[in-house]
Amino acid sequence: MPSRIAPPTLRGGPVQPSTGALQALGPDEVSLTGGFWREKQELNSEVILGHCERWMERIGWIGNFDRAALGTLGTDHSGIEFVDSEVYKLLEALAWELGRKPDDALESRYRTLVARVEAAQEPDGYLHTSFGRAGQPRRYSNLEWGHELYCFGHLIQAAVARLRSGCDDELVQVARRLADHVYTEFGPDGRDAVCGHPEIEVALVEFSRATGDARYLELAGIFVERRGRGLLKADRFGAEYFLDDLPVRDATVLRGHAVRALYLASGALDVAVETGDVALAGAVATQWENTVARRTYITGGVGSHHLDEAFGEDYELPPDRAYAETCAGIASVMLSWRLLLQTGDAQYADLIERTLLNNILASPREDGRAFYYTNTLHQRVDGTVPEEDEISVRAQSSLRAPWFEVSCCPTNIARTLASVNLYFATKTGTGVQLHQYGDYDVSTRIETGSISLGVRTGYPFDGAVSVLIREAPDAAASVSFRIPAWAVGRAVVHVNGIPVPGSGATITVSRVFRAGDEMTLHLPMTPRLTRPHPSIDAVRGTVAVERGPLVMCLESTDLPDGRALAGILLDDGADLTETARGVRAHLVSTGIPKPDWPYSDGAWAGTGNVGYDVELIPYCAWANRGPSTMRVWLPVALPGRGTARA
Amino acid sequence: MPSRIAPPTLRGGPVQPSTGALQALGPDEVSLTGGFWREKQELNSEVILGHCERWMERIGWIGNFDRAALGTLGTDHSGIEFVDSEVYKLLEALAWELGRKPDDALESRYRTLVARVEAAQEPDGYLHTSFGRAGQPRRYSNLEWGHELYCFGHLIQAAVARLRSGCDDELVQVARRLADHVYTEFGPDGRDAVCGHPEIEVALVEFSRATGDARYLELAGIFVERRGRGLLKADRFGAEYFLDDLPVRDATVLRGHAVRALYLASGALDVAVETGDVALAGAVATQWENTVARRTYITGGVGSHHLDEAFGEDYELPPDRAYAETCAGIASVMLSWRLLLQTGDAQYADLIERTLLNNILASPREDGRAFYYTNTLHQRVDGTVPEEDEISVRAQSSLRAPWFEVSCCPTNIARTLASVNLYFATKTGTGVQLHQYGDYDVSTRIETGSISLGVRTGYPFDGAVSVLIREAPDAAASVSFRIPAWAVGRAVVHVNGIPVPGSGATITVSRVFRAGDEMTLHLPMTPRLTRPHPSIDAVRGTVAVERGPLVMCLESTDLPDGRALAGILLDDGADLTETARGVRAHLVSTGIPKPDWPYSDGAWAGTGNVGYDVELIPYCAWANRGPSTMRVWLPVALPGRGTARA
Incomplete structure (x- = not known):
C-alpha cells in the first residue's frame, strides 16, 4: 500500500515553527552533492543504518515488538527498559533517508519495521515493550527511570520525520493513537506527572505542528510547566539531575543530566515559540548563553561528569574526564537549531558547526561500525579494543564500540546524519x-x-x-x-x-x-593557537590548535618512534603550518623526572629536551588507527626541577 | 558475665604480625594524654560512637539483627545489603575504646549489641541479615555485589580488636563459628569463589594471628590467590574494578575501586608476611610505591573517579573531582601500617601521617555529628547544607552529612579514631x-x-x-x-x-x-610552597602551601568582603608567615573577563588587580563555618586578554 502523500505544507526539516526569523527547508529542498559531508551521509546510508538494524535484530530489541504482539513477552524482555527508543530513532533515520533519496528496497525495510512496531500497539494506544504485561512493572509505575514517555517521544519524532518527508503513513497513525493516549493519561484531566527523561515535549510540539492538532502543543506546555516542581522522586543524583529542581523559566544555565537538560530546553523553546511566551523563550536563550560561555568544551561537547552524565559547575571542564556524550552534542544541535530559526543569529549556527564537526563526528569510526558514547579530550592510556560482536558498557574503552547496553548514541548519529543536510x-x-x-x-x-x-x-x-x-x-x-x-x-x-x-x-x-x-x-583558514579562559582550571598552562572550524589534536600514532605524550610541550612561539587535512606544529619532548612523591618544594625540570615537528590531526578523526593516546590541550611550559618524599 | 581475659600475648594493636622489623603496641601500652589527637579521640568517644549507634538504631540497621533472630525479617530488610558491616565497625570501635579506657556503661552497651548480633547467627555459623531468608536472595547468590564475606570480615575484625584488648568474649565465639563456616564453604573443599569486596582476607589473617588457628590464614591465602582470575562477573565497571583482572602478585600499581584495592593489598601483605612469601610482599611494596608516586593526592587521599570510586590513571588527580573517599584513606593507613611494621621504613609512617591529618581528619565535622564521604581538594560552589536528620547519598553536598545510604565512612572513622593511639x-x-x-x-x-x-x-x-x-x-x-x-x-x-x-x-x-x-x-615548621609534578595536568600552574605535616587551603570564608575564589592568584614571590594554626599569604584578586566563549586566539588578562593578605587554614579544618568554596591548589599566573565567540 503506498503511503498517503502529505500536503506540501507539511514538508520541511526537523523543527518547523509556525513563526520565526528563518524557515527550515525540507529534504527535497536541500541536498548534499559531494565532499566531506556527503561522504558522512553516505556512510550513514550504506553502513550505519544497516549496522543499527542488524544489531537490534540480533539482540532482540526489535523482536520485543513481535513478542509483544504475540502476547509472549514478559519478564524476558531483551535489553534495558528503553530500548524501544532505539528502534524509533532508527525509524526516524530511515524516514529522513527516504525523504532525501526514495529507494524501494529501503522503503520496504522501513514498512516492515513499522508494521512490527504497529502490531505491538495496544487497543488504547499505549505502546511499550517493557511495561504493563504479566511479570513486567505496571504502566507508569516508574516515571523516574522507566522512560515510557521518552520512548513515545522518539516514536512521535519518527512520525514527524515521515510527515516532513511528505508521507502520512501507518507510523503517523500509530503516533496519533499514542499521542492521544498520552493526552488522556497526562493531559489537563490526567495525572499530574512528568517523565524522568524529557523528549516527549519536543516531540509533541513538532507533532502538533505537523498534524495541526493543538492538543499536542497544549500537552507539551503542560509537561514543561509541571517540571521543576518536585514531581519526580529525587534519589541518588538529586532533583537537579532530572531538571526537577527549578521550573524551566526560572533557570539561568543548563544543569543536571546533559541530554535531559537539552531535550527539555528544546521542547520548552518550541512551546514558547508556538505560544508566544517571550519570557520562556528568553529564559532558554539565557541558559544557552551561559552554558556556552562556561560549561562547553572547545569541541562543542557538554557534560563534565561521568557519574551522572551531567553538566559540571561553571568552568569545570576536565579534558580527561570529559563525558561530552554524543547524544548531548546532538541535543545541543537540536537546541541551537531552534534558536537559529527563531532569531537568525549566527552564533547559533557557529555552535552547530563546532558541535557537528568536533563532537558528533568524533563518535562514528571511519568505517561506521563502531561509536564513541563519550568523547574525551585527553586519552591517557591506550586501552583495549572492544570486541566487534560484544555489547559494551557505555564508557569503558579508549576505542569505539560497535554497540552498547544503553545504545542511544549510534541511532542518534543515524538520525542526525540522515537529516544533516537540512541544517545547511x-x-x-x-x-x-x-x-x-x-x-x-x-x-x-x-x-x-x-x-x-x-x-x-x-x-x-x-x-x-x-x-x-x-x-x-x-x-x-x-x-x-x-x-x-x-x-x-x-x-x-x-x-x-x-x-x-x-x-x-x-x-x-x-x-x-x-x-x-x-x-x-x-574564509581565513590559517591554523591558530587557542587559549582557555583562566577560570578553566583543568587546562591552565595549555593551548589548543584550531584550523578553520576544526579542533586539532595530537595523537600518539603521529609521534616519532619512541616518543610518548608524557612530557610533551607545544612550542607556541613556532609557526603552525597547514598540511592536507592537519596542522604541522613544533613540539618539545622533555625527559620528565619520576620521583617517589609527585609534590615538591623545589621546582621541576625536564631533562634532555628534544624538538621536532609533528602533524596534528582533526580531533574528529582520532582513534582510527588502533589504540593510542591523545591530547587536545597541549602544555606550553614546564616548571623546574625538584625532589621530595611523602 | 565477665569477659574471659585473653592471654597477654594476644594483646596488641591492629595488625600483630608474627614477624617483622617492628612490633605494634597494644591499647594498654600507648595512650594519648592531651593535645590535638586526644581531642580527636575524645570527640570520637563522646560524640561519634553515640552518633553512629543512634543512627543505626533509628533506621533499623541494628534492628535487622533482632528481626533476623525473631524470624520476622524478609524483604523488608532496612538499608542496603551490607549495612551489617556498619554495626560491626561500630563494635570494633567500641572494642578499641574499651581496651583503651574501660568503662562499665560502655561495656554494657557493647555487650548488649553483641548479644543482638549473636542472636541472629544461624546454627551453621552463617550470619547475615540480607541473605537466605524467604523473600531474600539466596546465600552467596550475588558474590559480586552482595558483600557477604565483606560483612563477615568486619565482624571478625571486631573480634580481633576485642582479643587484642585482652578480652575473649561472646563476639569472639560468634566470629569463630562464622570463620569456621566460611572455611567450610570457601576453603580447599569449598566453592572456587571470592567476594566482590575484599576485607575477609585481612580479617582472616588477623584472626588467625589472634586465635592461633592456621586454617584462617590458609583461607586468606586461598582468597588472595584466587583473585585476578575472572571468578567474578565483570559488569559495568569491568574486572579491574574488582581487582579481578590480574593476580595480586602480578600487579605493579593499585587500580580499580580504591577501598577494595587497598583492603586486598593489606590482606595480601598479611598473608605474605605470615607465609614468608617474599615475592607477594615485594609486589605489594611495589604497588604502594607506584601508587604513592603517581596516584595519590597531596592530602594522601586516593581515588580520582566518582563513577566507580576508583583510582585514576597515573597522574590523573583532578582536585575538583577528587573522590578521595574517607574509607580509602583509612585503607591506605591500614596498608602503610603493615608495611611499616614489616620494614621499619619511615616513608610508610610519613604517608600515614599525611593521610591521617589531611584526608581522614577532614571527614568528621568539628562537632563529630557529620562526615565527608569524599574529600575534594577544590570546592567550586557553596552547595547546600544537608538536613541533620536525613540520610544523604554519598557525594552530594559540599558540606558534611550526618549519615549516608552507604554509610561506611562514619563507622570507619569511629574505629580508626578509637585506635589511632596505636599508630604513634x-x-x-x-x-x-x-x-x-x-x-x-x-x-x-x-x-x-x-x-x-x-x-x-x-x-x-x-x-x-x-x-x-x-x-x-x-x-x-x-x-x-x-x-x-x-x-x-x-x-x-x-x-x-x-x-x-x-x-x-x-x-x-x-x-x-x-x-x-x-x-x-x-622540626622546621616554616610554611612552604609545594609544586605539583608536571605530569599532573589538572593542577598545572598552581602551588599548594604546606606547614609541617599540614596541607593548607584557602577557604572563601577567610576572604575579605566581596572577594571570591574566582580570579585569585597566589603571589608566590611574597613571604608566607605562620599564624596560630594557619599561614598568612599574599593573594592577588584579578577582575576576570566574562566572555561569551571561553576560548580565545588572543591572550587573557584580568583587570584591576588587588593584592591583600589572607590566612590559609589547615585543609582538614575546612567547611566548619557554613557553606563556602575552597581551593588547595592556588594558581600563580594568569595569561593576558582576549575575546572570542563560539
Missing part, C-alpha cells in the same frame, strides 16, 4: 541563508518565486566557497553567508568578482540575481 | 620508635626490661617535641624519631641538651637511659 541552509520570504559550508544544492520557493543555487567548497579543510545561482526570481532577493566567529572581520564575499561590503557575523548579498551569477566566500 | 609508636627488642608526634605516653617491655616515656608537643602546629624517660632498663636501649620527608636534613634531636648526630629519615638515640632523661626534637 534556511530561507525567508526574500532569500536564502547559508549557515554551513559544503557541497550542496538548494532549490526552494521564496515570496517572489523559485530560487536555486549550488554551493561548492573543500571546506572544512579549505576556506574557499563558491555559490552558483541556477535560478532566481525576477526581483530583488538575498543570499546571506554565515561568517564563523574565528573569521569575523577577515572573511571576504565577492559577487561576480566584485567585493561585497560587510564585516559582521553575517554577510548578505541582496540584488536581483540571474542564473549564472557567481558568489565566492573566502 | 612501636617497639623492637631493644627500643621504642616514635612515628607520630603528639602528647602521649608509652609503657612497654623490651628484651632488657620495662621502658616508659612521655612525649609532649604542640605538633602538628609546633615543631618542638620533648620526650621524658620515666623508666628504662639498666642496659643500652634506643629511642628513634621519624623525621618527616619535608624535614629531613633540617631536624635536630638533643639528649639532655646535647645534639644527636643524624640527618636521615630516622634519628635514633641509643644509650643506657635513666629516668629523667630528656630528649627534644625540633
